[in-house]
Amino acid sequence: MTLLSKLVPDWRWGTAEGSREFDRWCDRELSFLEKVRWLEEAETLSMAMRLKTDVRPLSAPLENATGRADPQP
DSSP: OOHHHHOOOOGGGGSHHHHHHHHHHHHHHSOHHHHHHHHHHHHHHHHHHHHHHOOSOTTSOOBOTTSSBOOOO
């Protein structure tokens, strides 16, 4: 029986206490390997989101309020 087959959605998961209860339940049911895979997927997603939110490269000049690049000294 897999984790998803035992999973019955509950409205309490939307509350703070229900969310903690769901996390504790998942911690008990997941194997170590499944937890490591989940952490790797979460890290990959986090890094992809960080790349998408970085609009300008670090070497790009900052723009002033007019939208034009400030003159370089």
